[in-house]
Amino acid sequence: MRHTPHYVLDDVEEVRRLVRDNPWATFVSATSQGLVASHYPILLDEQADELTVLSHVGRPDDELLELGSHEMLIVVQGPHGYVSPSWYGDASLIPTWNHVTAHLYGVPEILDAEENYATLSRLVDTFEQHVAHPRSLSTDPAFARGAARGTVGLRMRVTRFDARLKLSQNKAPEVRGRIQDALHDDGPYANPALAAEMARVPALPRDAEGAE
Incomplete structure (x- = not known):
């Protein structure tokens, strides 16, 4: 991801929250046959001291991804959406796209049959608890x-991560308020979840405004 210092997220607890709230992830592996990507749900290993995720793949994705042979990237995407310059309240012309994203890196450890079954059970129970x-x-x-x-x-024990909170922090508080109002509106780009993320993050100091 583009390295804009103002948007870098280095708080591991915030990354944990992102994973908990957005468990559908993209697995990217640079294999001997080239790049391979797959999509699966993930869970935090809450028993681990370090940032660690649990998941599963359907066969033969384990072989296609070459799981356990080298580092893999897991992309976790939180709320994201289009931000129109018409919401700024001035003559701006340049739109942007706000997002909350984390890239998690590590070498996956293959689970044995019992650990795999326990992980599958946890995945099912985690999502089924919300249905009638x-x-x-x-x-x-x-x-x-x-x-x-x-x-x-x-x-996968996460050995490093690269995360971003790009939430219009470079705009003045009153402009950010107008963006959040528009995201809560019923227009084509309504996105209350993104507005909620913006509300959690303060605006940048005035001397940092304008940075993208």
Whole structure:
């Protein structure tokens, strides 16, 4: 990602929050056959002291991604959206795109069958808890374990990350307020989740305004 110092996110707890709130991720691997990308849900390993994610892939993605052989990139994308210059309240012409994004790097560790099944169970339970009549793999373990054999679990300790909060911090507070109002409106670029992220981050000092 472009290195604009004002937008760099180096708070690991904020990265954890981003992962918790946005668990659909992109896996990117520079393999011997070239770049390979796949998309899977991830979870934080809450038992780990370091930033660590858990996931699984469907076979044969484990081989295509060459899991465990080298470093892999996991891209986590939070709220993002178009920001029109017409919202600024002046004669500006240049739009932008606000976003919250983290690039997580590490070498995945392949889980054994029991750890994989436990991870799959956690994934299902995590998302099913929000529905009216949640399902669980424990309802039919024999069937679920059969299905699990078609997957490969992974744990990735994040050895480094590159994260950004680009949320119009370079605009004056009153301009940021107008942007948030527009994002809460019912127009074509309505995006309350992005407005909520903006509300969490203060504007930059006046001498830093204008930086992109």
